[in-house]
Amino acid sequence: MTVILQGEHLTKSYGGVRVVDDLSVSLDEGEALGVVGPNGAGKTTMLNLLTGTVTPDEGRVTFSGADISRRPPEQRCHAGIGRTFQIPRPFEGMTVFENVLVGATYGRNQPEKASYELCARALHRADLLPRANVLAESLGLLERKRLELARTLATEPKVLLLDEIAGGLTEHEVHSLVDTIKQLRAEGISIIWIEHIVRALLAVVDRLMAIDFGRLIAEGDPTEVINSPQVRDVYMGSMAP
Amino acid sequence: MSLLELNDVSTGYGHFQALFNINLRIEEGETHAVIGANGAGKSTLLRTICGLLRTEAEKVRFDGRPVGQLPPNKRVGLGISYVPEGRWVFPSLTVAENLMVGAHSRRTGMWTMDKVYELFPLLSRLRQRQAFSLSGGEQQALAIGRGLMSNPRLLLLDEVSLGLAPVVVEKIYEAMPAIIKSGTTVLLVEQDVGQAIRFADRITCMLEGRQVLEGSPKEISNEEIFAAYFGV
Amino acid sequence: MIWVNDIIQGILLGGLYALFAAGLSLVFGVMRLVNLAHGDFGVMAAYISLAIVGSLHVNPFYTILMVMVVMAIFGYAVQRGLLNFAMDAGPLQAILATFGIAIIIQNVLLERFTANSKGLDAGAIETAVIKLSNQVVIGWFPLVTAIVSVIVLLGLQFFLGRTRMGRAFRATADNQRAAQLMGIDNRHLYGMAMAFALTIVAIGGVFIGIRTTFNPSAGPMRLIFAYEAVIIGGLGSLWGTLVGGIILGVAQVLGDHAQQGWGILVGHLVFLALLAFRPQGLFAKQVQ
């Protein structure tokens, strides 16, 4: 297995508080890695460090062996790192198709006409094709989450970073989303997925890491990690059974 | 009449529904803990009570009064004080000034600056320090102290132990008995179940925006809590 | 020695700029609003003084208190009546709303007072001087202006540091939501911040009206000087703003001395150079 995306000894502080503290993460090609941890554990900051929205105080990020620590988000996107946002941020004044077009043309850096095919495929994979010409502002939450996914897929990412994409959805919606993500995995996209809906996560990922205080507290087989004393401790505190 | 009543509250952020039909009664003098994994809607619940999120007026009643539409600053005046997750101390103000701002509502009662310093002796020697230079634990103590300065009838504590080392959490929680003894009703939200149930008369467990378990800590087994926590 | 004189004049002028800048920076600090009408408020204050002088025939110094009260009420009303809603609509909307107010003030003044330049006549003090040597001559009026400026800044510092409302201002500047959780009514507070800013600007407006002539379109220039003082000094630092004002004042006086009429341009260029090399300002406060 070759490592595709790696963060080494990442540290980031805000106002004297270390949000991410000497955290290392590595993702193999084709692997699906799940991330759990309490609120404020530094999960989203870790993701931001990997995508370039935030630059690390210390440590470095490599992608396919190249150091990308100082590259801005748009360049990392070009390199093949796609992400979704915890709170979907569609371009509300554009249609679903046009939203996806942004990813296809700028993420792939290609002319508009050459992108249509790619857009349609991304929409299809995210189950949004019939909604292509609807204005993004009229979408509901599930469709907004799907649009997040479709836009990113249109950039043809090698690595997909998902930030709580199942949060706030109904049982049934979570199921359909999990199916979509399983599908993407099967197509060979490597995935890092932050999620607090544990059963959704367990259905997809090969490996799970748990973080707290910006540090790694457990890593390995998903079921073992979730049942590990460290993780129980973090969540349940002093009463952990 | 309960001090606080939530009647069928559903709310969220924009398109995101975070709470589904929540019903809750808190009696005067009670200590109530809300537990659950992250994303369960615990903090949203407190924000709905303190006014950062608004609902129909009738859905939140405080001391019999519909307050669902009031902004947070008005609710403080009625006696609802919220200690936010992430602490939100005023970084450029000194510790003493933070406490003075906490008393902005001019509600009087047993909590004064001296009493707060007594409650958290660690703050007492930091009076003139700017809050940004404080450690996480000191900031948390300051945030609670600041919340007490408005002499609330209902104190909402949001994730007090978040991001703090266990020894520090222990130190913060040492203050709990004194707060409870002062007659203040406390509603606290915790991920750390152990801490939560140590002081709570009742607990409510939430999962994905819904109430899944409620009762006194003695009635509920750890296994039940664990199941409710992860939904597995 | 003539340079010494210039630098002294520049420092005295800088005090006046700092006075204008303090209001701008207060409003920005408390509510993150860049008020494009700030300079026009100052000019408006000068015209109000002029109108009072015209009807009561008093020295403009005596009108300051009245102008302050009028401007304070006006500021509160504008903030509660329009700008609070503008800020709810979004930052871009807020800027544009203040721009609309700026244009309205300029043109109302134009309609009411014509485009002719006016001046406030404060009498003998305007020409009285202290002669330190043949080349170093300090005007009484610039000196009084600078002293008043420093007193006002000290008063502002006292207000922000020692009073209940001042603390509420600073708390809101730090974290508006948290301030609201302490019972601070932000809408009222914003109104008060604007009222305070305009009270300070009223003083500056009258003083500058005595110092030089003014016309309805003089506002933007006042805004720009204040803005330059704030940026040079660094956001959020009251005394940095004073230093910024002084640097600007000195640059202008020296520039004018080197080449008649070039002063303002030199001031702008110093500002742009600092912007290019130190965009965070000289005394930016780091709350880390």
Place this chain on the structure above:
Amino acid sequence: MATPLKVERYTRASRIALPVVAAVIIAAATIPAWGSSSVIKQGVTFLTLVALGQMWNLLAGYGGLVSVGQQAFVGIGAYTLWVFSEKVGINPFFCVPIAGIVAALFAFPTAGLAFRLRGGYFAVGTWVIAEVYRLLVTLISWLGGGSGVSINSARGFSPTTRQAFVFWWALAVAVGSIALVYLILRSRRGVALTAIRDDEVGARSLGVNLTRSKLWVFVIAAFGTGATGAVIYLNLLRVGPEAGFSLQWSALMIFAVVIGGLGTIEGPILGAIIFFGLQQLLADYGTWYLIVLGAIAALVVVFAKKGLWGAIYRRWPADLLPVRRRLCLETVCFPEEAPPAQPPQYPIVQADNLSGEQPPAPSPGPGA
């Protein structure tokens, strides 16, 4: 997917609108043949206002760059016209595109400085730079200094010929500016600009380079504004630094755009019509039109964010100038209607602000 894809651009409204617009343009072009001198002059005023509005809208509505220093480029355009027609000796009517290019060149250093500032500070920063240009012109005697200069070479033409050419140039910059914005929005770059308008962070994460897009917009807007400035002064024939670099130019464009509707092509045109109408209506009352417009603009921007066009569009959603793309498979296009059952909308509290760390903010207070 094997199914052939097609992307449609036209809407029914646009199929009707485009020929109508073309007819209006052609009809307008004949005005110099039959219109009175004052009609032609007012036509120039209106058309240049449309052009200025389009350019400012591109800047603020799509680039998110609220500049109140666009008068810099009007002035630069005017003075370029003077330099190239009087000093270099080029036919003044050929100087319009040159004015645009020179303004675009000045846009680079301007952006270099102003782009260091954000939001409201950017607005005042551009204003300062415009002041610098004004003062430079005032102080350089070669450019006529404070008293200004006359464009004498244009007087060599007969008044009717001159007026006709000025009018056609005004029509050209108005139609050209609309066409320019329209084509930009229909192009690949337009996709990025619309995305930036809606959400900058999201756009970046999908590979859009923000700085490059914004610089590009700033330069294009300077080009259009400079060319329009030249046309304006072909009409007025005399330019001074006070007038050429007057803040009123920015007021004009901002009010037209804000009233009409920020971030649409149709809005600024509608805004220009309203602006011009009020100007004519209140022509006898001095500058009252600016007071009224300022008040309307301030109210519209606060209480009807999307302007008049936004309000109209909500009732009758018809894109006259189709920039939207519709994805079709073979001949079947996907529907555009929103779902019938809307999910509940909750009071939107910016959720990112609610969670966790707040960036440290500068305080206005003393360093207590």
